[in-house]
Amino acid sequence: MPTIELTDRFCQTAKAVDGNQTDYFDTVVKGLSLRASPAGTKAFYLNYTRPADGKRARMKIGRYGEGDPKLTLAKARDKARSARGEIREGTDPLVEKRALAASQTVADLIDNYVARQAATKRSGDEIARRLRKNVKDVIGTIKLAELHRRDITKCIDAVKDRGAHVEANRIFEDVRAMVRWARGRGDLDSNLVEGMRRPTETTERDRVLSAGEIRTMWATLADADMRESTRRVVRLCLVTAQRVGEVSGMTRDEIDLDGKLWTIPAERSKNGREHVVPLSDMAIDIVKEQMADAEALAARKDRDVAAFVFPGPGARAAVTGAAIAKAVKREEVTKRGVVTIMGISPWTPHDLRRTAATHMEEIGISPFVIGHVLNHVSATKASITSRVYARYDYAREKREALDLWADRLVALVEGRGNVVPLRKAVAQ
Numbered sequence: 001m002p003t004i005e006l007t008d009r010f011c012q013t014a015k016a017v018d019g020n021q022t023d024y025f026d027t028v029v030k031g032l033s034l035r036a037s038p039a040g041t042k043a044f045y046l047n048y049t050r051p052a053d054g055k056r057a058r059m060k061i062g063r064y065g066e067g068d069p070k071l072t073l074a075k076a077r078d079k080a081r082s083a084r085g086e087i088r089e090g091t092d093p094l095v096e097k098r099a100l101a102a103s104q105t106v107a108d109l110i111d112n113y114v115a116r117q118a119a120t121k122r123s124g125d126e127i128a129r130r131l132r133k134n135v136k137d138v139i140g141t142i143k144l145a146e147l148h149r150r151d152i153t154k155c156i157d158a159v160k161d162r163g164a165h166v167e168a169n170r171i172f173e174d175v176r177a178m179v180r181w182a183r184g185r186g187d188l189d190s191n192l193v194e195g196m197r198r199p200t201e202t203t204e205r206d207r208v209l210s211a212g213e214i215r216t217m218w219a220t221l222a223d224a225d226m227r228e229s230t231r232r233v234v235r236l237c238l239v240t241a242q243r244v245g246e247v248s249g250m251t252r253d254e255i256d257l258d259g260k261l262w263t264i265p266a267e268r269s270k271n272g273r274e275h276v277v278p279l280s281d282m283a284i285d286i287v288k289e290q291m292a293d294a295e296a297l298a299a300r301k302d303r304d305v306a307a308f309v310f311p312g313p314g315a316r317a318a319v320t321g322a323a324i325a326k327a328v329k330r331e332e333v334t335k336r337g338v339v340t341i342m343g344i345s346p347w348t349p350h351d352l353r354r355t356a357a358t359h360m361e362e363i364g365i366s367p368f369v370i371g372h373v374l375n376h377v378s379a380t381k382a383s384i385t386s387r388v389y390a391r392y393d394y395a396r397e398k399r400e401a402l403d404l405w406a407d408r409l410v411a412l413v414e415g416r417g418n419v420v421p422l423r424k425a426v427a428q
Contacts, residue, residue: 001025006034008073011064014042032080034064044076046083051090059083059094060189067184079186097186098145106147107140109187113178122268123245126322127174134159134171144182149192156199165200172199207351208358211412213344214238218413220342226327229310232290233324237349239283239406241356241373243270244349245321250309252291260284264375275375278399280406324349360405369397 002017004010006026014036016022023045026032031047044061061079062071069075083093110131118127138158139151152175159168175193182188209217221231236247246264254263262277269275279287290309298305298315308318325348332341339346357370372394 001033003027006032006073011042011073015040026077029077029080029084031084032061032077044071044080046080046093048084048087048093050092050094051087052092057092057094059097060186062184062186063191066191067180069184071184104144104187105140106142106144106151107136109144109178109182110136110140112187113181117178117181122270125320129322130167130171130174131178134167135175144188147188147192149196152192152196160199168199172196205348205351205354207345207347207354209344209347209351209355211359213347214355214359214409214412215415216343217347224327224331224342226331228293229290229319230324230327232286233310233319234328234349234352236283236286238352238356239280239286239409240277240402241353241360241370241405242277242375243321243353244324246270248310248321248324249318250287251307251318252305252309253307255279255287255309257284257288262287269375271375271377273375273377276393276395276398277373278395278402280403282406282410283402321349356405359408360401363404363408365401365404366397369394369401373398373401 001023003025005028006024010024011034014022014024014034016036016038019038021038022036023033024036025047026034033045033047034042035045036042042064044064046059046061048057048059049055050057061076064071064073064076086093086096114124114128114131118124118131121127135152135155138155139147142151155175156168156172159171172193176196179188179191179193183191218235221234224231233244233248236242237244240247240262242264246268249268250262254265255261256263260279260281262279262283264275264277266272266274287309294309294311294315295305301315303315306315308315310319311317312319312323328341328347328349332339332346334340341347353374357374360370360373361367
């Protein structure tokens with residue numbers, strides 16, 4: 001049993017000796033050890049004497065570098081010190097851990113994960129919805145001590161069976177993250193999803209609406225069975241080329257009507273970077289109409305105007321991107337075996353972003369500028385030079401690009417025929 005002052009560097013490189021499982025005991029915290037297996041996994045354990053009968057016991061703290069947040073040497077030492085404090089007071093941490101696992105249910109784990117971890121993520125509301133609907137409602141009463149991977153499979157299969165393959169993949173990813181988090185905390189002793197594969201192999205979407213489809217969709221959207229605010233979100237997705245969740249979550253303080261700018265803060269941006277979107281006259285008109293309607297509704301309800309440009313029911317939060325996608329999906333009809341949404345082949349709100357980017361390139365806008373419009377990291381912060389030194393924001397080029405696209409879109413919607421590409425309109 002090698003004894004050494006453990007360091008993060010040592011933990012990263014520790015190996016099993018002669019192909020046998022090897023325990024490395026820490027000299028800083030008594031009883032703490034790092035176990036290196038022949039398979040390459042490394043886990044922290046606390047070795048101690050049971051208060052009840054004086055027998056030796058070993059409690060697993062967790063795998064090194066796993067969990068969310070990841071289990072580091074410092075965190076393992078903190079956990080070991082805390083457990084040793086319990087032992088000195090006559091409590092057996094292993095017995096307590098097993099009792100807690102025996103009493104906790106999957107529903108308890110989901111509620112804990114949503115409150116402590118998922119809530120910190122930008123997509124926290126959607127993660128909570130998926131876990132509660134597809135996991136908690138199915139296996140929520142199962143004790144953690146009795147949880148098996150077949151229970152997880154049961155939840156995912158139920159989603160696959162109703163044809164929601166993308167949703168099944170997302171639930172799998174949600175459960176995998178939750179299990180890793182629980183294991184890092186010690187709520188679970190094993191990684192139940194280890195070795196499980198994504199339930200469905202999906203292909204990257206490449207749906208782009210043609211000029212004719214844009215014209216048909218835009219015209220049909222006016223009579224679609226949805227709220228006018230939802231129609232405006234859909235239109236803005238196409239006009240601004242931004243993500244549906246970012247559009248639907250727009251707040252009033254993000255909008256500068258005089259400067260014709262929309263600033264998406266880092267906490268609402270997918271890549272975690274603030275993104276300034278120049279607004280064309282077409283986009284400004286849509287935003288102003290929505291703001292005016294929201295103000296009128298607040299006056300009728302005798303309540304304060306919501307901070308959100310597109311408030312959801314009750315105006316307590318913004319409408320979600322998922323709600324917009326569902327509203328579009330509800331317009332799907334099948335006639336003589338042909339499926340359409342608003343008179344054209346099925347599409348999603350995110351397809352409008354791809355459509356805008358494609359049509360901008362067709363009229364001669366540089367792909368590099370389009371990348372900045374889309375706020376793609378590959379374009380904005382792809383290199384050390386871009387991340388650290390180059391501070392030019394391409395505001396002028398983005399405005400020119402979105403104004404040109406708005407002009408093109410107006411022409412398409414009004415059926416004014418083809419527009420000649422303007423290859424030199426935006427600097428390459």
